[in-house]
Amino acid sequence: MEEPGADIVKLHWTVIAMGSGLRFSSSMKTSKQSVKMTQNGQVTEATSYGPPATGSVKSAGRVLRILEFFDEIQRDARVAEIAERLSFPQSSTSILLNCLVDLGYMDYLPESRTFLPSPRVTLLGTWLDKGPVRNGSLIRMLEEISQKTGDTVIVAARNGIFSQYIHVLQARSAMRFHVPQGSRRLAVWSATGFALLTKCTDNEIRALCMRTNAEAASEQPRVDINQVLKNVGQTRQDGYFFSTGLVTPGAGSIAVPLPDSIDGRDRALTVAVSGVLDEIARREKDIVALLHDVVQRYLSPPPSV
Numbered sequence: 491m492e493e494p495g496a497d498i499v500k501l502h503w504t505v506i507a508m509g510s511g512l513r514f515s516s517s518m519k520t521s522k523q524s525v526k527m528t529q530n531g532q533v534t535e536a537t538s539y540g541p542p543a544t545g546s547v548k549s550a551g552r553v554l555r556i557l558e559f560f561d562e563i564q565r566d567a568r569v570a571e572i573a574e575r576l577s578f579p580q581s582s583t584s585i586l587l588n589c590l591v592d593l594g595y596m597d598y599l600p601e602s603r604t605f606l607p608s609p610r611v612t613l614l615g616t617w618l619d620k621g622p623v624r625n626g627s628l629i630r631m632l633e634e635i636s637q638k639t640g641d642t643v644i645v646a647a648r649n650g651i652f653s654q655y656i657h658v659l660q661a662r663s664a665m666r667f668h669v670p671q672g673s674r675r676l677a678v679w680s681a682t683g684f685a686l687l688t689k690c691t692d693n694e695i696r697a698l699c700m701r702t703n704a705e706a707a708s709e710q711p712r713v714d715i716n717q718v719l720k721n722v723g724q725t726r727q728d729g730y731f732f733s734t735g736l737v738t739p740g741a742g743s744i745a746v747p748l749p750d751s752i753d754g755r756d757r758a759l760t761v762a763v764s765g766v767l768d769e770i771a772r773r774e775k776d777i778v779a780l781l782h783d784v785v786q787r788y789l790s791p792p793p794s795v
Contacts, residue, residue: 552583644761646761646762695718
């Protein structure tokens with residue numbers, strides 16, 4: 491089953507020729523998700539920058555996506571690169587960046603003609619959390635998962651009918667699925683979504699399924715409520731969900747619910763490891779054991795005295 495609403499996603503495919511360093515890209519509109527393959531059948535890197543949330547002011551949405559882009563690449567960048575990667579007009583990208591420089595949220599490096607977020611961006615949200623996010627435990631946990639698996643590591647939270655990727659550490663291999671921060675998947679039809687719904691009642695899940703079906707395009711398949719309830723129940727029982735190409739053909743994802751109160755608001759969060767399906771399937775038991783181990787070590791509250 492394809493994810494309803496996937497027809498609005500603009501896909502930017504990047505193909506990396508291993509060993510030669512050759513790189514080319516093209517953009518397209520697609521009515522369904524697909525996977526690029528090399529001649530020997532290996533999955534290539536895919537970048538999916540979805541549209542801003544419905545009803546958002548275009549400039550505000552673009553500013554936030556620019557900041558998320560820098561969080562992903564973690565280096566300075568030129569206007570042309572930012573505009574190309576985000577599919578923005580170069581002229582308006584330049585105006586936005588220079589506006590952020592004037593406001594103190596972006597630094598311009600004249601020697602390289604590049605931009606870089608300023609320390610003011612770093613300090614924006616420091617007051618929001620005093621738990622694992624603020625003290626670094628969550629980030630250290632994600633870095634350990636990334637180092638030990640080499641796969642894409644994702645933290646997701648609910649956003650309406652979606653599971654939204656609020657933090658992503660990209661896979662280390664050359665041939666990978668590239669998952670941009672901010673990407674969204676249906677909460678009722680994705681590994682991270684099922685993990686997020688484990689704390690919901692069955693009635694709440696039924697209501698979310700009906701809302702999802704109501705908001706999906708008419709030509710999209712309807713979500714099977716009974717199958718969703720079965721998947722969430724399986725996730726509660728096993729402590730994780732393994733998606734085998736559920737959203738993206740050829741991709742596998744293992745998601746584990748995180749403990750309550752990670753961000754101080756009792757918001758449901760989940761961590762997932764994603765990559766090429768065959769590789770994730772081969773290491774399923776090891777990945778699940780690692781996820782449960784690091785969650786216990788980094789995020790479980792200390793025993794009361």
